[in-house]
Amino acid sequence: MTDSAYIQSGRAAQETEGDERTLPKPANSVQLSIEGMTCASCVSTVERALSAVPGVQTASVNFAAEQAAVQLDPATPVSALIAAVDSAGYTAGNMTDGQDGQSDQESHERRYKELMRKFWFAAGVSLPVIYFSYPQIFPGVPAMGSAALDLIWGGMAVLTFAVMVWSGSHFFTGAWAAFKHRSANMNTLIAIGISAAWLYSTVALLFPGFFPEERLRDVFFDVTSVVTAFVVLGSALEIRARARTSEALKKLIGLQAKTARVLRDGDETEIPIDQVIVDDVVSVRPGEKIPVDGIVVGGASFVDESMVTGEPIPSEKTEGSSVIGATINTTGAFRFVATRVGRDTMLSQIIGMVRDAQGSKAPIQRTVDKVSGYFVPAVMIGAILTFMAWFTVGPAPAIVYAVITAVTVLVIACPCALGLATPTSLMVGIGKGAENGILIKSGDALETAHRIDTVVLDKTGTVTQGKPQLTDVVVLGEYDEVEVLHLAASAELDSEHPLGEAIVSGARARDIRPTNPSEFRAEPGHGIVATVGARRVVLGNLKFMADQSVHAGLAEAALEKLSDEGKTAMVVGIDGDLAGVVAVADTLKPDSLAAIERMHEMGLQVVMLTGDNQRTAAAIGRQVGIDRVMAEVLPGDKANQIRLLQAEGRVVAMVGDGINDAPALAQADVGMAMGTGTDVAIESGDVTLVKGSLTSVVTAIALSQATIRNVHQNLVGAFAYNALGIPVAAGLLYPFFGVLLSPLIAGAAMAFSSVTVVTNANRLRSWKPPAPLEVRA
Amino acid sequence: MSTVIVNVVGVGLISLIVWYFWMSKPSGTSAGIRSGTQEAYIVVKGGYSPDTIRVKAGMPVKLMFNRQEADPCSETVVFDAFGISAELPEEETVAVEFTPTEAGNFEFSCQMGMLRGTVVVT
Numbered sequence: 098m099t100d101s102a103y104i105q106s107g108r109a110a111q112e113t114e115g116d117e118r119t120l121p122k123p124a125n126s127v128q129l130s131i132e133g134m135t136c137a138s139c140v141s142t143v144e145r146a147l148s149a150v151p152g153v154q155t156a157s158v159n160f161a162a163e164q165a166a167v168q169l170d171p172a173t174p175v176s177a178l179i180a181a182v183d184s185a186g187y188t189a190g191n192m193t194d195g196q197d198g199q200s201d202q203e204s205h206e207r208r209y210k211e212l213m214r215k216f217w218f219a220a221g222v223s224l225p226v227i228y229f230s231y232p233q234i235f236p237g238v239p240a241m242g243s244a245a246l247d248l249i250w251g252g253m254a255v256l257t258f259a260v261m262v263w264s265g266s267h268f269f270t271g272a273w274a275a276f277k278h279r280s281a282n283m284n285t286l287i288a289i290g291i292s293a294a295w296l297y298s299t300v301a302l303l304f305p306g307f308f309p310e311e312r313l314r315d316v317f318f319d320v321t322s323v324v325t326a327f328v329v330l331g332s333a334l335e336i337r338a339r340a341r342t343s344e345a346l347k348k349l350i351g352l353q354a355k356t357a358r359v360l361r362d363g364d365e366t367e368i369p370i371d372q373v374i375v376d377d378v379v380s381v382r383p384g385e386k387i388p389v390d391g392i393v394v395g396g397a398s399f400v401d402e403s404m405v406t407g408e409p410i411p412s413e414k415t416e417g418s419s420v421i422g423a424t425i426n427t428t429g430a431f432r433f434v435a436t437r438v439g440r441d442t443m444l445s446q447i448i449g450m451v452r453d454a455q456g457s458k459a460p461i462q463r464t465v466d467k468v469s470g471y472f473v474p475a476v477m478i479g480a481i482l483t484f485m486a487w488f489t490v491g492p493a494p495a496i497v498y499a500v501i502t503a504v505t506v507l508v509i510a511c512p513c514a515l516g517l518a519t520p521t522s523l524m525v526g527i528g529k530g531a532e533n534g535i536l537i538k539s540g541d542a543l544e545t546a547h548r549i550d551t552v553v554l555d556k557t558g559t560v561t562q563g564k565p566q567l568t569d570v571v572v573l574g575e576y577d578e579v580e581v582l583h584l585a586a587s588a589e590l591d592s593e594h595p596l597g598e599a600i601v602s603g604a605r606a607r608d609i610r611p612t613n614p615s616e617f618r619a620e621p622g623h624g625i626v627a628t629v630g631a632r633r634v635v636l637g638n639l640k641f642m643a644d645q646s647v648h649a650g651l652a653e654a655a656l657e658k659l660s661d662e663g664k665t666a667m668v669v670g671i672d673g674d675l676a677g678v679v680a681v682a683d684t685l686k687p688d689s690l691a692a693i694e695r696m697h698e699m700g701l702q703v704v705m706l707t708g709d710n711q712r713t714a715a716a717i718g719r720q721v722g723i724d725r726v727m728a729e730v731l732p733g734d735k736a737n738q739i740r741l742l743q744a745e746g747r748v749v750a751m752v753g754d755g756i757n758d759a760p761a762l763a764q765a766d767v768g769m770a771m772g773t774g775t776d777v778a779i780e781s782g783d784v785t786l787v788k789g790s791l792t793s794v795v796t797a798i799a800l801s802q803a804t805i806r807n808v809h810q811n812l813v814g815a816f817a818y819n820a821l822g823i824p825v826a827a828g829l830l831y832p833f834f835g836v837l838l839s840p841l842i843a844g845a846a847m848a849f850s851s852v853t854v855v856t857n858a859n860r861l862r863s864w865k866p867p868a869p870l871e872v873r874a
Numbered sequence: 875m876s877t878v879i880v881n882v883v884g885v886g887l888i889s890l891i892v893w894y895f896w897m898s899k900p901s902g903t904s905a906g907i908r909s910g911t912q913e914a915y916i917v918v919k920g921g922y923s924p925d926t927i928r929v930k931a932g933m934p935v936k937l938m939f940n941r942q943e944a945d946p947c948s949e950t951v952v953f954d955a956f957g958i959s960a961e962l963p964e965e966e967t968v969a970v971e972f973t974p975t976e977a978g979n980f981e982f983s984c985q986m987g988m989l990r991g992t993v994v995v996t
Contacts, residue, residue: 157909208944208946272920277923278920278922279895282947453959457952457957471896481891482884488877516986517986520986539957
């Protein structure tokens with residue numbers, strides 16, 4: 098009895114159909130494997146046991162599949178279900194990602210070892226067979242037709258038969274299984290090839306009368322054993338190489354913490370990770386792995402989030418910061434409240450998304466699939482035609498040439514290279530993305546991304562920080578800068594306006610501590626009036642100053658200059674006199690300039706889309722070198738602007754926050770949702786950028802280009818191999834140059850062509866994101 | 875004489891290959907209904923048995939795959955039209971669930987496209 102695994106994939110399907118609608122969050126569903134059920138009545142026993150567990154809503158057991166599907170409250174631990182099944186006399190197991198990866202690896206390793214044993218046997222038999230097959234190379238072989246040689250060949254016939262039925266057994270079982278499904282694959286070709294060579298040789302040996310001419314009595318036992326050895330070795334190497342293609346996913350799965358230290362009933366207890374529930378308070382010590390997602394409620398530290406976001410610099414965590422499960426705490430200690438556990442954690446979502454994406458198909462593969470459906474039977478037909486041609490018009494001994502060329506055609510054709518070309522590169526490319534904080538949703542998205550020629554950036558939160566910051570303090574009266582800022586910040590201390598908050602935090606950042614105003618009045622859209630200590634402070638626009646009898650004519654030049662720079666400026670008046678101007682602005686993200694320059698270098702046109710006024714937008718656009726600014730675009734109109742760009746024949750990537758920009762992301766050819774850490778709405782775009790910087794956009798596009806280039810190399814290689822190899826194997830060169838391809842070389846070529854494809858895909862593993870440009874500030 | 879025989883046999887074999895692999899297709903199996911879900915059990919061994927599943931639109935479908943071979947080719951099953959894929963560990967049963975909304979033929983295959991099956995939605 099083996100474990101049963103269960104994958105709930107319905108979620109993915111629903112989301113594809115549901116477009117942008119948010120689905121109601123379902124109760125947790127858990128899949129258990131149930132062992133020990135011997136009869137149908139066991140089903141109801143197990144169902145009853147599961148239903149009796151508090152918090153279980155429904156439990157349904159499938160006897161044939163030996164599984165139970167349980168819907169339960171998120172608070173109910175899976176261990177309670179397992180215990181309930183155990184006490185009913187059966188064994189239950191929970192499918193977790195970790196175990197899944199483990200068993201995969203074990204089965205690959207088992208398969209590899211088995212293939213290597215088969216290879217060594219085939220190789221061992223091949224050596225003497227080759228020795229006797231080539232008397233022109235190896236002298237001392239008894240003369241053809243002698244009794245001694247017949248005896249030796251008899252022995253070889255038996256040994257190569259053993260190679261065929263043991264080392265090559267999977268060719269025959271695989272071919273037969275496929276044959277029953279009216280399909281054919283590589284196994285079919287190899288099985289027919291090696292058995293045809295063996296059968297012909299054995300008939301030639303046992304019934305020499307069939308072939309009157311002595312020359313016809315050539316035997317090809319070497320073809321059977323050597324081709325088997327090569328192809329088996331090739332399969333073994335391919336398994337090793339393919340295991341490496343999914344290494345990135347395995348690494349992600351391996352990141353999951355095993356236990357968590359939670360505070361329950363006042364005590365700190367270490368519990369398995371699957372028992373952590375939402376609202377548990379989790380304690381994290383220095384150097385420990387953060388078990389689940391949550392929000393810090395006490396303590397402070399720096400956390401290394403590189404494994405999830407790709408960001409190498411540890412990020413600071415204080416009260417209120419969100420933390421991501423599987424990231425590593427550095428030196429501080431803190432406690433946090435769990436907000437997402439189990440399948441809902443960011444890491445689980447990333448794993449799910451990477452796995453789905455790696456299993457998806459790129460459009461290019463759909464074309465290849467059509468070809469590969471016809472490929473193997475077509476090769477079989479080709480082999481028959483080759484046989485007929487050589488038998489009919491070929492030189493004597495016609496049957497020898499016919500057999501050898503037909504076998505060579507069967508053996509050289511490599512459907513595997515074609516089939517592996519796209520998925521292996523995709524696996525590596527998508528895995529590589531995940532390592533760099535770039536989550537690519539599907540092969541479709543990856544393939545489209547490499548064709549992007551226009552990148553549309555949402556301004557706020559994408560190019561800029563998305564939070565206004567104090568940028569300028571201009572002194573225009575008798576007060577110095579510190580006094581102006583102190584009074585302005587104190588006046589704004591109680592303000593809830595983002596501009597006011599920016600002034601307050603800007604003052605604090607300059608070590609100025611605002612004092613509480615004794616009086617505060619805001620006139621929305623105009624300004625504020627406050628009393629700070631003995632002074633009356635007025636903050637607002639020019640009109641507001643006039644209303645408050647502050648002569649602010651001198652401020653006009655400064656206001657003009659600051660607005661030209663895209664900043665929001667406010668006049669400060671103290672005790673009825675003009676004191677200065679303070680300005681706040683949404684500042685650029687540190688790497689925006691370098692990233693946009695890199696986009697230009699890649700030949701991309703960069704467009705900025707914003708609801709801001711033309712002046713502010715143009716100012717930001719100038720600072721970072723945007724090619725085209727679309728300002729004063731209403732949120733609902735963003736998708737339409739994308740449509741207009743597409744109408745110009747552009748392939749458009751839209752980069753936005755994934756929540757407000759959802760329709761625009763959906764309209765774009767590739768929607769890139771950008772966010773920082775847990776804020777990011779995974780799956781809202783075709784590509785999710787976890788790191789929240791424009792550099793990730795560059796990396797994502799560069800990665801898609803590298804991956805698709807790799808796919809093309811593989812496909813061109815695989816097609817060219819088959820397109821050249823098969824005619825040469827059929828003997829097309831013979832009439833012109835008198836050359837025939839040896840079936841042994843054909844076997845080796847076929848075995849290593851698929852290994853080559855996988856190895857080429859693995860080259861992508863050493864791909865590095867383009868280095869950031871040095872940009873003068 | 876032998877040339878004629880060889881060529882006649884050759885043409886015959888070619889016709890057989892064309893007919894067997896490309897022309898005829900089996901009619902498929904209808905999924906059974908159990909507590910509101912259309913279920914079918916599919917053995918993965920050199921191909922999908924059965925490889926044509928008939929289901930109705932609008933009702934959840936649950937296909938349970940049991941892979942009974944070590945050949946890594948059949949490791950992943952991909953439902954391209956539904957955006958679903960699943961790893962099929964050897965000797966384990968893995969369920970793939972989705973709800974088809976419209977009628978049509980939807981292909982599923984291994985990742986390399988060598989093993990194929992069809993979900994016929996009516």
